[in-house]
Amino acid sequence: MTVSECGRIGRVWVPGETPLYSRGVLTIDQAAYDAVVAHARRDHPDEACGVVAGPAGSDRPERIVPMLNAARSPTFYEFDPTDLLRLYQDMDARDEEPVVIYHSHTATEAYPSRTDISLAQEPGAHYVLVSTRECGNDEGPVEFRSFRIVEGEVTEEEVRVVPAYGASKPQPMEQQ
Template structure:
């Protein structure tokens, strides 16, 4: 299960809407080994595409090094789908390289709603997991 603060959820959705019609991408960092998403890091979609995302390699290395220095890790890796449902594509599955991460997809295909779903992707196998939104207006 992904437990995520309402403010982090809202930041991810806002990023996805802002970058539409291109796919948005980023990560949410948290303390190493904690499984607690705490800090949103919006990243540039180097592909600048409505159907594909790719982290900029220089930016990715900078973020990875920063997380290493802060004893943090990728807790969530997110991106948006602009014209399809929030479900991992074959390309998404192929590129999933962090088995401990939650892979969040946000669909912005509907102007007034955003579909927000989380998956575990391990060795090419996709498993959807429940999302619990906590904090302001999200319960708990």
């Protein structure tokens, strides 16, 4: 597969690593991708966090919901517990699920930390990490990477940014 076939990817595979394309894929449209990155830049140097919800079973992240980082910290994030309840009630009412759970790292790479791994409790979600260590609040390079985190095991997946969801075939579900 070439880069032009799969769209923009989060990063380049380095020999010796688990091949990026060997397992899952996150397909996300440009608007949602841009909104996640913009949120991460805006909240730098604190960690930004949120979800991109989508119809249950669709694996399609459609509705970005930026969340307040109750910790307001450069090294920790936590959804405010009251907002968390409202978010899940809202998703339930819309028959949605958290397709993407995202947060930023502001001084380190976009890879799950030990804290991220031990606290990950949505095995069906794509955990997206954005690193703003290079760009800060400004335009500039960001890392945007996606992972599955299931029972402490981290699996990186390809990130495919598409102009819109309509044109491409739905991706097979992994979490069902």
